[in-house]
Amino acid sequence: MSLSNEVARRRTFAIISHPDAGKTTLTEKLLLFAGAIQIAGSVKARKASRHASSDWMEIEKQRGISVASSVMQVEYRDTVINLLDTPGHQDFSEDTYRVLTAVDAALMVIDAANGIEPQTIRLLQVCRARNTPIITFVNKMDREVREPLDLLAEIESHIGMDAVPFSWPVGMGKSFGGVFDIRRDRMRVFRPGSDRIAQKDEDVIDGIDNPEIAQRFNTAWSQAKDEIELISSASQPFDKAAFLDARQTPVFFGSAINNFGVHEILDALVDLAPSPGPRHALEREVIPDEAKFSGVVFKVQANMDPAHRDRVAFVRVCSGRFERGMRLKVSRTGKETRPNNVVSFLSQRRELLEEAFAGDIIGIPNHGVLHLGDVLTEGETLTFTGLPFFAPELFQAVEVADPLRTKQLRIGLTQLGEEGAIQVFKPVAGGALLLGAVGQLQFEVVAHRLKSEYGVAARMMSTRYSLARWITADDPKDLKKFMDANAQNIAYDVVDAPAFLSGSSAQLRVAQELYPKVQFHALREHGGQVFKTRVGDSAFA
Template sequence: MGARETDVPYEAARRRTFAVISHPDAGKSTLTEAIALHAKAISQAGAVHGKAGRRTVVSDWMRMEQARGISITSAVLRFSHRDTLINLVDTPGHADFSEDTYRVVSAVDSVVMLLDAAKGLEAQTLKLFDVCRSQGVPVITFVNKWDRPGRDALDLCDELATHTGLQPMPLTWPIGPAGEFHGLLDCRDGTMVRYQRTVGGATAAQEERLDPAVAAAQEGPAWSRACEEADLLDASGGGFDHELFLAAEASPVLFGAALLNHGVRHLLDFLVDFAPAPRPRVDVAGRPRRLDAPFSAFVFKVQTGMNPAHRDQIAFARVCSGVFERGMVVTNVATGKPFATKYVQQAFGQQRTTLDVAYPGDVIGLVNAAALRVGDTLFAGVPAVRFPRLPRFAPAHFAVARPTDVGRAKQFHRAIAQLHAEGVVQVMRSQRRGQGSAPVLAAVGPMQFEVVLHRMEWEFAVPVTLEHLPYTVVRRLADPSQRPLVDTGWRSEVLMRDDGTELAVFAGQVELAVLQRLHPHLKLDHLVGGVD
């Protein structure tokens, strides 16, 4: 065993790999950049809705993201804080990109769930939380935008407990109601933290720490109320319990204002001190793979166009065990073929630098590994290992794609295949339409189609038109021999995925009911939980 192999336990213990998830407009990308700012990974923060002369957030690098002020794809930021190496994955907030978020949650050890102080737990936030709960991922809650009018802090904690089943464990508590943010009570030592505003929140806010007596004298009733509310939660079982947090049964709660960089340092310090380090990942047979076993990783994201000058493709893989060294030969379980990892990079948004070595918890970017797909397992040495493939979400929207210039058909099909490999959309075929027909694109939400239109024109230089299909109900066809029954039905057809799965799609419940009444022996399976 080489020197680097003996370092695996130590190196894994100093990694923190986490994602930030939230409902759209809760301030997720702003918080992501504020964390990087406090870790001194950047010197100045941008603004999501950048004003003239200001930069967009470093994690929103796509042209469409910068124009719309939203995150439409996940982004990886790698940096250090104290003696800890952080792999932070910013995720799309919009519900239409929930499948991308699901893949990211599968690749991290904890998540920061961001709540808008005025809106609390919204529908999309709860869906994202359900993803975390299904995978046993510990959740840290950060209540954002306390500098603006919003809801009562106790009500927000009660909502968190009621709708998620997580016991809220406040680590900081706001002094003053939402919109009248005086500072924070540090629940661990009882002191007050007061902040100095900076111009536009572009730099880390200066902090002043006050002992309880001084805080009481200066803040009066606001301080007293904050102490009483924090004590109330502590008395009802809300004291910090590290084991409950790691077991995903309780959630530490922090308050702040990410745009002003208030309360962010407490979050960063908590992640370094208490968030889980990488743990053994379970393979398809249910066996945990030891962190010091030979190298293994799984691909959770494929992205092209990060460097428009070179038009390269990068596959992001989470290291699960062992040591990765650039140039080593690894095997893709899906194909059984080995390949050399000559070009490997680490990412900081769109910026990339060469990576020579990585340990469990790290996210590596394999450049121009064209054979890799989302969910693939990579390994070196023996024995081989295969991690469970990432499930696909059941699509809810369908459209036929055609190039506006038929002379660019070859480029069109190549670009569509690339978007499918990235997981931007699912690409399906229909026997009823003919094998050489235009592909059917399937999406969780309609905004995915906007991304397709944008990227096909601006990135691949192949503008397309979309013919939207009326289908809203999806079932799995259990018996392929029954395909003609669906294809000859009223407003229904069978669409085939690349893995051979056949999905029967219907314009509505009425069309499905009519077909089942005509053919009671038709075998159709539900997609459990909307995930396949």
């Protein structure tokens, strides 16, 4: 098969939602219906022996939540689907933002009882800023939920897109009978079953005027039929160009836990979601089916295999064909690497990979050679931007309970900082390492992972800091002068980028007024690339 054909059959998307909307459950069902797994993991029974395939960390299994994004590749209808499950909790939004830079589309999951929720809005804003096409799935229709027409109006008002229903629920709660496929003019009747696909063929009734539907579903069908006729006449027709330009979103209704509507989502991903497109580097536009390989590291995960204490760099293939053992250049360092143990994923399960194409997500195990944002090429120097680190809003000092484990603490925090699980700062003036986060739960997860993955019992302590800004200056002398005068408030992060830590916004304003030649940044790009100067030796050497 030609390179262009291989690229054309790729679909790479992320699943996004507010916590508890059913995102991880839907992920399981997509894997189930695609034939990747035979039985879905339970995300509700926290003490059960089965867990969601995408929740592989011990803390995820204990709490029944996703705290790290995971990658799964499946094949369905001769299409290679790269599915990225993201954390729904806002405390892990940085991980989700970085994942969204690696996908070509997003699947938004909405709880039909709660509608659009705050975290969903934030993620949608990121998608809109990148013009990422969005497919919408309204979940939990097997419960007593809000009226579908109200949900449709809320979707349009919050995401600023025309919502075009592709399916429509027949009833809700105990009277929920299935979904009517508007475009195919048929109703699909599902039998409840949360773990397996029914062995018999699914019950399908053709035709909106088929009397069998009215006979079987009575009042629920009467209301659904009226609503279908209303939206068919009032809503905009589906325009694929508008969808790809993020101006329309196809909407599907269902119940992931009971397998309602999952098939329609899978088919929509194949039929509607875009194949990989061009990606913009600072140097030029990179075309997916060009001959030369290029890829960017959008995520680093430590200890996916605790027995080997490895670090896996997740690489989005941007162009060309990857072959195991090929010579690749790391643009940041100029060094050459020949990865031979590259893997594809079904969450933490790995398979040795021989080749991959634009749109695929590959994993390169390494020992700190690859960092977030690194670009791999066959020799050309390329720089892809857009992988954000946000200035933390919460700080805690961290010390090891057993002084003999100080080295393990430093190793663990360095690795967790490099993967973006937490931001780690080393004060210039000495003292305990500082952890910066956007949410309190990040501290809890890091403490748990330090104990379970690195054997380190860490003590977390409050600090006087409440905000941070990375600092740069056009003239290195101006930056050094500022850092010398404010040494008690200066720290380096894991990529040696200097930051000014402040106890209040008033203190930050004073510093900005006194040192107008210093720039204060609330966001930095990966690898410290936004910084024009660096001062001092490596903080974490």
